Amino acid sequence: MLKYLMPSRLQPLSPPEGKHHASTTSPYAAAIADACTGAWQHVRAAAWLSVPIGLLGLLPSIFVLQVYNRVIARGGNSTLIAMVAGVLCFLCIEWWLRRKRAKALREAGAEIDYRVSRALMASMLQRPLQDLEQRPTSQWLQLFRDVPAMRSSISGGLASALMDLPMVILALIVIGIVALPVLPVILVAMVILGVLAWWWADEVRSGRVEELAQARSLDRQTTEVCNARATLKLLGHDEAVRQTWQNDYDTWLSESFSKNGELENTREANTILLSFFTIAVITVGAVAINSQWMSIGSLMAVNLLASKALGPIAQLAGNWRSLARANEATQRLQAVLQEPVEPASQNLSLPRPKGHMQLKQASFQYANGHHTLDAVSLSMGPGGLHAIVGRNGAGKSTLGKLLAGLYAPTDGHVFIDEYDLAQFSRGDIGEWIGCLGQQIYWFSGPIIDSLRMVNGQASDAQVVAACQVAGAHQFISRLPQGYQTVLGEGGTGVSAGELRKLALAQLFLRNPTVLILDEPSSDLDFESETTLLHTLHKIAQKHTVIVITHSVRVASIAQRIYHVCGDGQIEQGTATELLPKLFGVAPATEHASAAGHGPAQQEAA
Numbered sequence: 001m002l003k004y005l006m007p008s009r010l011q012p013l014s015p016p017e018g019k020h021h022a023s024t025t026s027p028y029a030a031a032i033a034d035a036c037t038g039a040w041q042h043v044r045a046a047a048w049l050s051v052p053i054g055l056l057g058l059l060p061s062i063f064v065l066q067v068y069n070r071v072i073a074r075g076g077n078s079t080l081i082a083m084v085a086g087v088l089c090f091l092c093i094e095w096w097l098r099r100k101r102a103k104a105l106r107e108a109g110a111e112i113d114y115r116v117s118r119a120l121m122a123s124m125l126q127r128p129l130q131d132l133e134q135r136p137t138s139q140w141l142q143l144f145r146d147v148p149a150m151r152s153s154i155s156g157g158l159a160s161a162l163m164d165l166p167m168v169i170l171a172l173i174v175i176g177i178v179a180l181p182v183l184p185v186i187l188v189a190m191v192i193l194g195v196l197a198w199w200w201a202d203e204v205r206s207g208r209v210e211e212l213a214q215a216r217s218l219d220r221q222t223t224e225v226c227n228a229r230a231t232l233k234l235l236g237h238d239e240a241v242r243q244t245w246q247n248d249y250d251t252w253l254s255e256s257f258s259k260n261g262e263l264e265n266t267r268e269a270n271t272i273l274l275s276f277f278t279i280a281v282i283t284v285g286a287v288a289i290n291s292q293w294m295s296i297g298s299l300m301a302v303n304l305l306a307s308k309a310l311g312p313i314a315q316l317a318g319n320w321r322s323l324a325r326a327n328e329a330t331q332r333l334q335a336v337l338q339e340p341v342e343p344a345s346q347n348l349s350l351p352r353p354k355g356h357m358q359l360k361q362a363s364f365q366y367a368n369g370h371h372t373l374d375a376v377s378l379s380m381g382p383g384g385l386h387a388i389v390g391r392n393g394a395g396k397s398t399l400g401k402l403l404a405g406l407y408a409p410t411d412g413h414v415f416i417d418e419y420d421l422a423q424f425s426r427g428d429i430g431e432w433i434g435c436l437g438q439q440i441y442w443f444s445g446p447i448i449d450s451l452r453m454v455n456g457q458a459s460d461a462q463v464v465a466a467c468q469v470a471g472a473h474q475f476i477s478r479l480p481q482g483y484q485t486v487l488g489e490g491g492t493g494v495s496a497g498e499l500r501k502l503a504l505a506q507l508f509l510r511n512p513t514v515l516i517l518d519e520p521s522s523d524l525d526f527e528s529e530t531t532l533l534h535t536l537h538k539i540a541q542k543h544t545v546i547v548i549t550h551s552v553r554v555a556s557i558a559q560r561i562y563h564v565c566g567d568g569q570i571e572q573g574t575a576t577e578l579l580p581k582l583f584g585v586a587p588a589t590e591h592a593s594a595a596g597h598g599p600a601q602q603e604a605a
């Protein structure tokens with residue numbers, strides 16, 4: 001039983017298969033054990049408090065015994081008053097001790113909550129990107145909900161019931177002293193309740209596994225529908241999705257309904273059994289009184305003591321459900337916390353690199369076996385504008401993620417100057433290599449707060465300058481609340497193009513040495529694209545700018561083009577060499593293209 005209360009005793013589980021990124025073992029693997037060690041001192045304090053609580057719990061029955069045997073028999077009212085005063089005094093002490101014990105258990109729970117949830121959040125954010133892409137949001141939400149479930153095994157009713165178990169022994173001793181004839185009845189009742197509790201535990205556990213699997217799958221589906229709510233509206237597809245969700249929900253509900261029914265039956269059966277045993281105790285007691293083996297006072301006292309002896313055992317049976325849930329939650333959390341994370345931060349100030357990016361015999365393969373790059377070597381920068389082009393699905397974004405240190409190559413190396421990226425966490429290189437993804441997520445809240453998230457030290461002038469360079473300042477200034485405008489989840493409140501400009505401003509605000517931009521001009525109007533080309537051209541004089549693009553305008557101003565062929569190879573060349581072949585247009589001069597007189601216009605003509 002203690003095994004469930006102390007999850008630190010769980011055996012380490014083997015890490016999940018299919019990971020092939022260069023990551024270290026998790027520093028959070030021992031988080032649950034540490035949390036339990038931290039909680040253990042509070043649990044121990046609560047256990048010590050249970051001893052006087054158990055002793056004081058005997059007082060009402062001793063009081064009843066004395067009232068029947070001494071006060072009523074001898075009519076001593078002054079004795080009664082003194083006894084009542086004494087019992088009230090002890091009740092106050094018991095109340096104080098119980099409050100202290102409840103607080104100690106609450107603190108134990110808080111310790112678990114605090115340490116495990118922090119470790120879980122840190123472990124999630126320190127995952128390699130590939131891991132994050134593989135596990136859906138709903139699974140993470142489920143894990144965060146598992147933390148309070150795990151805590152409940154230490155701070156819930158179950159823990160109190162376990163703490164009250166010493167009281168059972170004390171109650172049995174007193175029953176043996178004052179009413180020996182009814183002791184066997186109580187012992188039989190304890191055995192029956194204990195066996196039933198154990199049997200129900202297995203029933204509950206086996207049923208819960210299936211019910212929980214269904215609940216998790218439903219959770220995943222609900223999160224997905226919530227995320228896609230606006231898209232479903234656009235597609236006019238909501239009815240079909242609602243129907244599927246409703247069917248799955250109904251299946252889960254009926255399963256959960258029947259499992260809850262079984263549990264309710266267990267609880268009700270417990271209540272009836274307790275009443276039955278009370279009647280059995282009184283019957284045997286009455287026979288014993290008639291045979292003058294014990295007094296009426298002893299029977300009344302035993303009646304109270306029986307509930308103290310049987311109560312915790314009955315309570316244990318009623319709490320198996322939360323115990324089963326806590327046990328599963330702990331195992332799931334333990335498994336996730338010991339999965340590998342990115343290498344820890346170097347905690348070392350290295351000289352800022354110049355931005356010379358190199359791939360040396362780098363290959364990349366997704367977990368499903370899909371090969372995107374095959375022993376590729378290339379060099380970009382330092383400085384200059386470099387375009388990565390290729391058909392859809394060729395592997396451009398994959399190459400961008402490798403260069404950004406977001407994916408680790410399956411073979412070979414990625415370097416920035418002389419540093420192999422494998423040694424750094426993404427947090428370490430975030431200041432050197434900035435990325436703008438294809439899909440942008442914007443945190444809700446005032447625009448200024450989200451901009452400052454990436455660089456808390458930035459002055460107002462720097463924020464405004466970054467927004468001006470990104471072309472965001474004009475539209476922000478036109479908003480009634482300006483930089484204080486509150487945007488919704490994901491950036492609702494501005495257009496897709498405006499959101500891209502905000503994300504660009506965020507990137508410029510970090511001022512990284514290398515900027516990797518995946519489709520930066522998608523969603524931008526012609527004028528904004530022209531401004532962006534001018535900006536990139538200017539930034540590329542001091543930074544290495546790598547742009548993944550389908551735009552011939554962007555590609556034509558690049559100093560070098562990297563064509564991801566889709567067969568694992570990369571073809572390189574200047575715009576003059578590759579543009580005619582790839583886009584069927586002649587290259588233009590950088591400034592003509594940036595000003596809107598490049599190949600795109602020739603194409604249109």
Ligand SMILES: Nc1ncnc2c1ncn2[C@@H]1O[C@H](COP(=O)(O)OP(=O)(O)OP(=O)(O)O)[C@@H](O)[C@H]1O
Nearest residue numbers: 133366368370372391392393394395396397398399
């Ligand atoms: N997480 C993933 N797991 C498995 N395969 C993936 C994953 N992400 C991408 N792929 C596959 O890898 C290939 C390259 O994907 P990538 O996103 O790099 O293409 P891309 O050239 O950027 O395409 P696009 O121009 O459409 O953005 C594609 O065939 C894609 O299906």
